[in-house]
Amino acid sequence: MAKITIDGKVMEVPDGTNVLEAALSNDVKLEHFCYQRYLPVAGNCRTCMVEIEGPKGNMLTVGCNTKVAEGMVIHTLSPKAKAAQKSAIEMLLLDHPLDCPVCDKAGECKLQNQYMEYGLYDARRDVPRYFKGGKAEDIGEHIMLDQERCVLCTRCIRFVDEVPKTSELAIVNRGHEAKIDIFPGVRLDNAYSGNVTDICPVGALTLKEFRFKQRVWFLKKTESVCHGCARGCNMTVEQNKGHIYRFMPRENPELNKTWMCDEGRFSFDHYQTNRAAEVRVGKENRNLAYGIDQLAKLLQDIPADQVAGIASPTAALEDLYVMKKLFEKRFNPKNLAAPFWDKPGDADNVLKVADKTPNRQGLKLLGFDTEGKDLLARMEKGEFKIVLMMHNNPFGHDEALAQKVYGKVNALIVLSVHQTKTVEKGAMVFPVRTFIEKNGTFVNATSRLQRFRQAFEPENPDVIESSMWLACLANALKVEGFDYVDTPSVFNAMAKEVEALKGLTFNSIPSTGVVLAGLASVAEEPFKGIKAQPNVLGKKCEGECSKA
Amino acid sequence: MKVVERTGAQGAEKFYLIAVVQGLFLTLGHVIKNLFNPKRMSVVFYPEQKKALPPATRGRHRLMKREDGTPRCTACMLCATACPAECIHIKAEESPDPNIEKRPEKFDIDMLRCVFCGFCVEACPLDAIRMDIPDVTIADYTRESLVYSKEFLMNHDNKDVVTGYNPPRPVQLTHGPHARP
Amino acid sequence: MDNQLFTLINIAVMTVVMWITPLQFVPFMIWLERKGSAIIQDRIGPNRAEILGVRLFGMIHNFADVVKLLNKENITPSGSNKFYYWLAPFWSMTVSLLPLLIIPLAAPIMVGGHNIVFQAANFDVGILYVLSITSMGVFAVILAGWASNSKFSLLGGLRSSAQMISYELSMGLAIVGLLMVYQTTQVSAIVENQGALVTAWGHALPLPNWGIFLQPFGFILFLVASFAETNRNPFDLAEGESELVAGYHIEYSSVKFALFFMAEYSNMVVAAFVISTLFLGGYQVPYAPTEVLMAHPHGVLIALCVLVALKGGVLGYIFQVHGERQEGLKGVRKAEPFFFAYLGYGLALAAIVVLFLSFGWTLPDWAPGVMAAVLQLGALLAKVFFFCWLFVWVRWTLPRFRYDQLMRLGWKVMLPLALVNLLVTGLVLLTQK
Numbered sequence A: 001m002a003k004i005t006i007d008g009k010v011m012e013v014p015d016g017t018n019v020l021e022a023a024l025s026n027d028v029k030l031e032h033f034c035y036q037r038y039l040p041v042a043g044n045c046r047t048c049m050v051e052i053e054g055p056k057g058n059m060l061t062v063g064c065n066t067k068v069a070e071g072m073v074i075h076t077l078s079p080k081a082k083a084a085q086k087s088a089i090e091m092l093l094l095d096h097p098l099d100c101p102v103c104d105k106a107g108e109c110k111l112q113n114q115y116m117e118y119g120l121y122d123a124r125r126d127v128p129r130y131f132k133g134g135k136a137e138d139i140g141e142h143i144m145l146d147q148e149r150c151v152l153c154t155r156c157i158r159f160v161d162e163v164p165k166t167s168e169l170a171i172v173n174r175g176h177e178a179k180i181d182i183f184p185g186v187r188l189d190n191a192y193s194g195n196v197t198d199i200c201p202v203g204a205l206t207l208k209e210f211r212f213k214q215r216v217w218f219l220k221k222t223e224s225v226c227h228g229c230a231r232g233c234n235m236t237v238e239q240n241k242g243h244i245y246r247f248m249p250r251e252n253p254e255l256n257k258t259w260m261c262d263e264g265r266f267s268f269d270h271y272q273t274n275r276a277a278e279v280r281v282g283k284e285n286r287n288l289a290y291g292i293d294q295l296a297k298l299l300q301d302i303p304a305d306q307v308a309g310i311a312s313p314t315a316a317l318e319d320l321y322v323m324k325k326l327f328e329k330r331f332n333p334k335n336l337a338a339p340f341w342d343k344p345g346d347a348d349n350v351l352k353v354a355d356k357t358p359n360r361q362g363l364k365l366l367g368f369d370t371e372g373k374d375l376l377a378r379m380e381k382g383e384f385k386i387v388l389m390m391h392n393n394p395f396g397h398d399e400a401l402a403q404k405v406y407g408k409v410n411a412l413i414v415l416s417v418h419q420t421k422t423v424e425k426g427a428m429v430f431p432v433r434t435f436i437e438k439n440g441t442f443v444n445a446t447s448r449l450q451r452f453r454q455a456f457e458p459e460n461p462d463v464i465e466s467s468m469w470l471a472c473l474a475n476a477l478k479v480e481g482f483d484y485v486d487t488p489s490v491f492n493a494m495a496k497e498v499e500a501l502k503g504l505t506f507n508s509i510p511s512t513g514v515v516l517a518g519l520a521s522v523a524e525e526p527f528k529g530i531k532a533q534p535n536v537l538g539k540k541c542e543g544e545c546s547k548a
Numbered sequence B: 001m002k003v004v005e006r007t008g009a010q011g012a013e014k015f016y017l018i019a020v021v022q023g024l025f026l027t028l029g030h031v032i033k034n035l036f037n038p039k040r041m042s043v044v045f046y047p048e049q050k051k052a053l054p055p056a057t058r059g060r061h062r063l064m065k066r067e068d069g070t071p072r073c074t075a076c077m078l079c080a081t082a083c084p085a086e087c088i089h090i091k092a093e094e095s096p097d098p099n100i101e102k103r104p105e106k107f108d109i110d111m112l113r114c115v116f117c118g119f120c121v122e123a124c125p126l127d128a129i130r131m132d133i134p135d136v137t138i139a140d141y142t143r144e145s146l147v148y149s150k151e152f153l154m155n156h157d158n159k160d161v162v163t164g165y166n167p168p169r170p171v172q173l174t175h176g177p178h179a180r181p
Numbered sequence C: 001m002d003n004q005l006f007t008l009i010n011i012a013v014m015t016v017v018m019w020i021t022p023l024q025f026v027p028f029m030i031w032l033e034r035k036g037s038a039i040i041q042d043r044i045g046p047n048r049a050e051i052l053g054v055r056l057f058g059m060i061h062n063f064a065d066v067v068k069l070l071n072k073e074n075i076t077p078s079g080s081n082k083f084y085y086w087l088a089p090f091w092s093m094t095v096s097l098l099p100l101l102i103i104p105l106a107a108p109i110m111v112g113g114h115n116i117v118f119q120a121a122n123f124d125v126g127i128l129y130v131l132s133i134t135s136m137g138v139f140a141v142i143l144a145g146w147a148s149n150s151k152f153s154l155l156g157g158l159r160s161s162a163q164m165i166s167y168e169l170s171m172g173l174a175i176v177g178l179l180m181v182y183q184t185t186q187v188s189a190i191v192e193n194q195g196a197l198v199t200a201w202g203h204a205l206p207l208p209n210w211g212i213f214l215q216p217f218g219f220i221l222f223l224v225a226s227f228a229e230t231n232r233n234p235f236d237l238a239e240g241e242s243e244l245v246a247g248y249h250i251e252y253s254s255v256k257f258a259l260f261f262m263a264e265y266s267n268m269v270v271a272a273f274v275i276s277t278l279f280l281g282g283y284q285v286p287y288a289p290t291e292v293l294m295a296h297p298h299g300v301l302i303a304l305c306v307l308v309a310l311k312g313g314v315l316g317y318i319f320q321v322h323g324e325r326q327e328g329l330k331g332v333r334k335a336e337p338f339f340f341a342y343l344g345y346g347l348a349l350a351a352i353v354v355l356f357l358s359f360g361w362t363l364p365d366w367a368p369g370v371m372a373a374v375l376q377l378g379a380l381l382a383k384v385f386f387f388c389w390l391f392v393w394v395r396w397t398l399p400r401f402r403y404d405q406l407m408r409l410g411w412k413v414m415l416p417l418a419l420v421n422l423l424v425t426g427l428v429l430l431t432q433k
């Protein structure tokens, strides 16, 4: 630990921390372009200039590339430092097109913010602006490049060099003609390409999927967890009036840092298209109360042993818990399993894992049988009249097999987010919420319990959380103990019963998640083989991390 | 809590009848004067007679055009952001010209909600929207026809009109594709 | 014709006439309200609705209103008590039409050996009948307020019923003073009494023997109370728009609303009739009791002609200046006021011609009675119109009371004053004995 003073504030930071990181982690404002917490330091934008007291007088230097030393005295607000910061910004803005009205970054642009914070000068140039050209260039499947807006911070280059290690980008030319470009014949098409648009501090790199769709200041952000694979990258859901416009990675130093893969990033549209819309009973569309009522009537006359439950690794922990509890109290817990016939996807040593479901570990945690061989064999023999199918889609995964297995079932009760093939086969269908529309938890492949929060209410009030739906059914069947008000209350009840969750409440789960002891990890840690990151964090990121 | 003593009517005034009678005579005076000399009532017989609109009247909106007839608007949504009535609905699209980049695919103003505050005009960085068509009686028979489309808003001859709300703008863009002509 | 049958027909005709009189007044009152408020506020007022270009100074708006109200959707709120909800407007209207039956329009006259009365029902209990009928009006308000199942109308109904009950007390007490003076409750007797001059302690004073002079306090109390009873400004808290939207009739639309609306105005007309009759001598022409009028038919004729000429002239002048005001207008719109102006002048002229032609002629023997009756009817209507105007005038002059002020006025000011008034009246009467 080193004891340093920034702007008169005495603080202790770990050895090897840089001055910028020390300032940021102690709430001292210091702007920066090229520094990104999880990328190597470049020190080329010069906006993080600070004044450091030394034996030979004070010196100006960049904060990002200066490691702290015991007793260092640093000024970020001294006239000299301010002047240096200001002139650095003036330099960056010299040939900037300033077409903020059409620029998609406006509103979250570092250049805009810094000008408002530190600049606020009138333009001093008296020669015409140099037009670099290169607007709206299509450089990749998802990425558009505007070379005029680029401030040459090289964050994007460092990213493609360091993380996916594909190195598609480089600076070409020199002097005021220098610009970012792709190598000839190469396109920026790696599996993590979307991240360059997040780290680009200006509007030079933009996402085709988000371009011009919505202004960023209209977006409401909700803390969430990616549903795309068992890694469970932390992210925010950004939506306006119930329409999701993008997923953005959320900083978690222990998991995804500030990255996420393109597959997960662009999965947002999946959750708002082809949704199961109406409660269906037989052939008619009815409302939820009627549906639950009919189902309760149906279940009343059937022996408890002839009801089976099929859960799924795409359901939240709470949904699984309520289902299990319902089967324990009303039906036979032996008739409950979670066979999910998806095919493994591609994996890499960065973030992606092969298991493309978010919560298989959760199934294990609650003791679900994830194969269900025995249950399916009995199903095939026609032992079950009614099957409760939660978030599972056997007909979509393997229709022939599903037909064989579920062919003898009288009534398939389907809880589904999407309009799937299984939904078409269902005798009763209840649309339920996606993870974006509800609160809940997932357990990822490395046994990290992570919380996601509800971003908005679905339009149709009959679309409720699966856990709440199950509780409604339990109440309709007059089973005691299902008086949950919302998903957090389910979690809190579950935490009292499940050993691994003891002592947690829904709101006390840290926003970066918590590793569950006693649940074996089934995947490698992320970023395996990728060079150890050079930057020592000034502080462990807990809860709200400042966006680096 | 602070108790404020009431002030006002005192003594004879408290006996309201006198004040009531005074008030009655005041209004009676108006009645008699107006009956026998109706010219003193400053009334404009509206549809037949119209007053000239003052120069700063905020009239009907229009979208300005470039020389080639395309909208000057770049769908930056600053007007929609400034609009307190949330009545501007813009959908942006990619423009074929990379120098313009962005243009409105849809630009609707819901006149049923508009409060004629003029914020949209002041917010626009490109002088693309103006409220200077001297039409203040905006009425129609259907709701749909009062949601003005881009085509309707651009249906004008692009001339400068003197009467109308066009606040001076501190910054004039002189360079680049979005400069004012 | 058999005398009894004649009397029967006479009564039947008068009943119908008195029944529809308030209805006749309603459009006039509405017009007076609109035009009056406009002119008080230096406006022109309604003048747009027309039939073939004829606008009748905004009177046509009443027809437009009728058409509009009849065409509106007749809503019955789902949570309401249907029976009472529908009963309320009809109750309100019916009750407001009844009290006029006891008002005499003129003194009875003899024509061709038949005695013609101008009063539908000459009850002994006269005034009490008015009081009892008008106090039934409060049921309509309570019913409407409660049965609509809306908190606004409930509050409105609550307020106005409390208000009506509070002010009914002072109203009744104000009338008691009158009864003590005239020693009768029969309305025709009270009106006859008012033809004489005031006598105090044996001396005749040069004042007609009207309620307003005998009971000045009683008059003011009664006037204020009748404003409150009719729910008019400054006592129209039942429909304090800013607080209760429209008060007890907020849930009513279409014809049902029209009934409430008409009832409100016919209540006003009734109040105007009652005040004129009780306190301003009813049909009595001041200083000229019925016998005097009968004795001087020519004088009556001159008076009638002069009055018609005056009225025609003044109205004609007003129409003319208003016609000239409408610059820039064309066609019927421009011509209409002048048409009415010349009609007025023509009437004035005709009156003078009649005067000159008939003066000195021997009048037929039914003429004195009829002319006296016409003059008396005119006198009564003049008083009634004045009070109608007063209702409008006050509404557009005074602001509305606050609820607590209203209650304080009713219970802490009006009631004690009414009692004091009774005491003083009693003492004065005692000393007169």
Ligand code: SF4
Binding pocket: A096, A097, A098, A099, A100, A101, A103, A104, A105, A106, A107, A109, A110, A111, A112, A149, A201, A202, A203, A204
């Ligand atoms: S990069 Fe920033 S400053 Fe540049 S045009 Fe875009 S928003 Fe404006």
Ligand code: SF4
Binding pocket: A149, A150, A151, A152, A153, A154, A155, A156, A157, A180, A199, A200, A201, A202, A204, A205
């Ligand atoms: S494109 Fe963006 S991230 Fe890349 S160098 Fe330019 S400004 Fe930096």
Ligand code: SF4
Binding pocket: B079, B082, B083, B084, B085, B086, B087, B088, B109, B113, B114, B115, B116, B117, B118, B119, B120, B121
């Ligand atoms: S005038 Fe005001 S309310 Fe109307 S569109 Fe413009 S900003 Fe919106």
Ligand code: SF4
Binding pocket: A101, B072, B073, B074, B075, B076, B077, B078, B079, B080, B090, B120, B123, B124, B125, B126, B127, B128, B129
């Ligand atoms: S502010 Fe101007 S340029 Fe921007 S969207 Fe509105 S009209 Fe178009």
Ligand code: FES
Binding pocket: A031, A032, A033, A034, A035, A042, A043, A044, A045, A046, A047, A048, A062, A063, A064, A065
């Ligand atoms: S030089 Fe330090 S952030 Fe760019």
